[in-house]
Amino acid sequence: MPRPTRLEQFDPGDVCIVHVVQRCVRRAFLAGVDLVSGQDYSFRKEWIRRRMEALASVFAIDVLSYAVMSNHLHQIVRNRPDVVAAWSDRDVAIRWLKVFPGRRIDEHLAEPTENDVIMLVQDAERLAEVRKRLSDISWFMRALAEPIARMANKQDDCTGRFWEGRFKAQRIVDEAGLLACSMYVDLNPVRAAMTETPDASPHTSAYDRIEGELGKEIPSAAFDLVPIPTEQAGKEMRETPVDELRKKRKAKKQNPSGRRVRRDSWLAPLTMHPEKLSADAEVHKDGLRASDRGFLNLSMRDYLRLLRWTAQQRVDGIVAKIPTSLGRTLSDVGIDASMWRDLVWHWQRYFGKSSCAGRPDTMRAEAERTGHRWYRGQQSASACFVS
Template identity: 45%
Template sequence: MPQPRKTQISLIDTPYYHCVSRCVRRSFLCGEDKFTGQSYEHRRGWVEERLLFLGTVFAIDICAYAVMSNHTHVVVCVDKDMADSWSMKEVIRRWHQLHQGTLLSQKFQKGDALSTSEMISLKETALIYRQRLYDISWLMRNLNEYIAREANKEDGCTGRFWEGRFKSQALLDESAVLACMAYVDLNPIRAKMDITPETSKHTSIQTRIHSLIKGEQPRKLIRFVGNHRKNKPKGIAYNLIDYCELVDCTGRCIRNDKAGYIEQHHSPILTRLGLETEQWLTLTTEFEQHFSTAVGSEHMLQQFKQHTNHQRIRGMAKARILLQHT
């Protein structure tokens, strides 16, 4: 039986989450249908474009993504403080990029005068909008419903396009976040859709590598901000070059037709995480197999279990083996 979303999301424990949506129809979300020969490859661009757009509207940063043939992976970081800092005007402006809002919110955005009672009502509405703009469920709803409408329109049919709900995993520590990002970025290589990260279309790693070649970082993805330090800007506390190199090495290891290995002293990220190569490779190839609702060290899992009122959390044993140094 599906678990309530409130038992899967706990911002007290972590702002990072891995979300997976799967297509329910045999006709595929993207790729080519082997039975009919029809190509749906262009839909991968729909998903990528919509997801990156939503990242500019919501107070939710996009960390990693991969658009596959019948499912999508997204790693996100919720920034509740950012949403709380927005003015009511900013909240309404952002919400209207996605929905029509109410007559009062439309009137307010036009600059028309509102009575005292109308303003009180609008403030209550804006509070709801603010909460939705840092809600992962609303982000995924705005992604999946949009894609479903476009795909149904193209297919000339109606009905359910996605499975009932998206799956989410809380990423409770740095090891879980970095391993999950690499797991997502390497999805096309594990599926033998591509042979290198830089050629993996519609993935965050390709976007990051193409920007890195220009000496930049993608504006619509969360930034890598270097090593831990005081007053560091918001972002992932590792070097982007180190991450891209680690993903490349990992990709060579998991491909059967191309030998490769990761030398511990050549991987600053693994050194800082305290992970051995074998642990890292297991995490980045079998991430979803070993963990369900949350991923992290045993201590972090115990805390998450308490805060979300779970009786048990699957993955405790694997956490002791794979994330014992975190």
């Protein structure tokens, strides 16, 4: 089956959930301990996490789950054209210019001014295109990957690729697939034998949520979403030495808004609220993420209980009986509890080569929608689900 086009998998104009995998070139450990030189590049995982956090504050993209590994990155994201539609023209212009400020005399001065914002707002055609891009997963990934590659190449004093190329996208078509995929992503460090539990797995959404529940705070990486007055920008360029401007810009990047926030505040909330109207975009107002909409009909307590239980089932063929309450949770979304461990730990076996993941019936419906006869994994995964 030929590789599907991006537009076939997700449309910036439609809300959809996508599992994204981005690998380092040659699958080298460019964000871990290099196997040849022994050099430890693990600190780059925090670069990636902070860049995701920053982009979550400006794009109409909800980050549901993520895991930054030594040689690849997993994310589950949901694009939100309904959220970007609720932003004013000025909001759209500021957000876009914070990420893509355009050409400047010096890169270190790349802060949008009031005049830049006004000019973009007045260009209706350009603004409409920008508004569309802010809910486009491909543009989100571009804004994530390029700066990381540049920073790593500058540090290593080299040129060339950091990332393998085109990211892999897998559309998640129902809640059963989303729950299993989210657990698979959160347990990546445990599966790789890097850690024993999700509680000890930094640079994952599970770790951030656990730390957030404990009240842990971090300096926010969110953009401040305030343009510089044009006169002030001109005065700084004329009167401030270039080296001083560079230092000021670098310091601001560490904490653009000057706030400390809960560690998980940039992630989409886990639990959906049934009392909310389905048409309500639940736009986030505090400048940390796109929306306040959850993604699972599951409490944080139950999610973490299931996650920790699943993490303990390491040995194939030796699986403890799943607690009754957790079994009911799985049955409610159509998953066979006896196959749960196998589905999560061997996600790649079932869906690794598929561009779509979920229950067989919803995968079949998605195949019909996109003009396919079937998707890989549709038949083999059927044993993991119940009618």
